[in-house]
Amino acid sequence: MENKSKSFLIINPFGIGDVLFSLPLIESLKESFPTSKIFYLCNKRTYPVLDNNPLIDKTFVYERDEFETIKKVSKISWIKKILSFVSEIKKENIDIAIDLSLNSQFGFFSWLSGIGERIGYNYKKRGRFLTKKIKFQGYEEKHVIEYYLELLDLVGAKSRYKKTEIILNKNQKEKAETFLKQQGVGSNELIITIAPCGGASWGRDSYRKHWPKEKFAELADRLIDKNQARIIFAGSGNEREAIEKIEKLMHKSCIKAIDLPLIDFLAILERSTILVANDGGPLHMGVFLGIKTVSIFGPVSDIVYGPYPRDIRKHAVVKKDLPCRPCYKKFRLSECSEQLECLKSIAVDEVFNSVKGLIEY
Numbered sequence: 018m019e020n021k022s023k024s025f026l027i028i029n030p031f032g033i034g035d036v037l038f039s040l041p042l043i044e045s046l047k048e049s050f051p052t053s054k055i056f057y058l059c060n061k062r063t064y065p066v067l068d069n070n071p072l073i074d075k076t077f078v079y080e081r082d083e084f085e086t087i088k089k090v091s092k093i094s095w096i097k098k099i100l101s102f103v104s105e106i107k108k109e110n111i112d113i114a115i116d117l118s119l120n121s122q123f124g125f126f127s128w129l130s131g132i133g134e135r136i137g138y139n140y141k142k143r144g145r146f147l148t149k150k151i152k153f154q155g156y157e158e159k160h161v162i163e164y165y166l167e168l169l170d171l172v173g174a175k176s177r178y179k180k181t182e183i184i185l186n187k188n189q190k191e192k193a194e195t196f197l198k199q200q201g202v203g204s205n206e207l208i209i210t211i212a213p214c215g216g217a218s219w220g221r222d223s224y225r226k227h228w229p230k231e232k233f234a235e236l237a238d239r240l241i242d243k244n245q246a247r248i249i250f251a252g253s254g255n256e257r258e259a260i261e262k263i264e265k266l267m268h269k270s271c272i273k274a275i276d277l278p279l280i281d282f283l284a285i286l287e288r289s290t291i292l293v294a295n296d297g298g299p300l301h302m303g304v305f306l307g308i309k310t311v312s313i314f315g316p317v318s319d320i321v322y323g324p325y326p327r328d329i330r331k332h333a334v335v336k337k338d339l340p341c342r343p344c345y346k347k348f349r350l351s352e353c354s355e356q357l358e359c360l361k362s363i364a365v366d367e368v369f370n371s372v373k374g375l376i377e378y
Contacts, residue, residue, distance in 0.1 A: 024055075025056065025112070029063075031218070032062070034300075038161045038325075042115070060080055077105060103130050111132050113136065113172060116135060116136065116147065119138055134149070135147045136168055149171045151171075156321050158321070183305045189283070210292050213228070213252065215296065216297045231266055234263045238269050244376065248269075249272045251277075261273075283302060283306065286303055291310065291372055291376065292308055293311045294313070301324075311332075316343055333374065341355055
């Protein structure tokens, strides 16, 4: 491809982790084509992590549930909404779509939008609308970020991975400071945020990513006792019950940040010294905010979905390398015959020592 001004549409309708994994791709595109315009298609929940990114010119929000609700009422209205959505994209005269969706629907949207070059993965023969595609069966053996960066070859760009971060504005940071002051947290105190749930995209199987509640409670108490840490338990509204159960198991006091707007949670997380989290969106938010993290991995491979790039000075991964692990491969989760031993066998000492190690760096 000639090194001239181009416009790109990145398509990623998945969760926060997947969207964050695409940031190095955007950064590399901008490095290779400095005058290019970058557009992004994502869902409503992930939009806030892109909102302040100076490399993205415009974001299109596609919320599948909204389209499906309209379809149930009127197929004609549904078609009109699709055409209206596509029309908004078409107005931008975009040259190239980089489709990370693994779904032919978005390739069709790109074609309908008049995007001439459509690049992505041919997963389960769903790449019928793509003009350039890579045969693909699933993410394994290397990080998702590295898979995304491979697509750069198809547009003549080079991977120039640097330190990529979520960007927050001044107002968002001030709001976080106000929250912390209201909770009595001083400016120089050790703040450790704990996200004890996560994995919402797994639906009813999300519990298979969760370290036991009683262990989170013991960990929090020890961090308060030994390190005089201020502990913030964070989660969505659906995770309130789990967090309140952990709080009841504790002997010390904690701060709760539950059901906050995503951007408010990000601002509080940025003020934290360390994040302790299961494998999931909050972990990747911490990584891309540039704070230290201790992550607990069970069924999922940390090589594929863990902190990236690996840096033991900033990111500690706690896991048990059992013969059955990882049992999540190629987007499929096997039945667990070991009663979640990969998580239950992780001792509080192991996580506590990982946190302690990062505090001392």
